[in-house]
Amino acid sequence: MLTIKCSKCKNKLFKYKKIGKGKVLRCWRSKITRVYDTTVEDNHLKCGNCGNVIGEVNNKKIDMNSSSFTYSGTKIEK
């Protein structure tokens, strides 16, 4: 499980069940297991603390801005 954090203010954003070793480019909404502090405005996912735009919300996934977040935790092996 990965914990996604804002790269600007280090606020915890959400927990994500990442499968495979690849980069975190998009997050499937169905694999977000816990939301800590985010807001959605005009299809942009933002940090609930500082308003940093984390990604773009689409139907089933979030296209992530790679410079807007950091993560810790482990990816699940396929």
Ligand SMILES: [Zn+2]
């Ligand atoms: Zn932030």
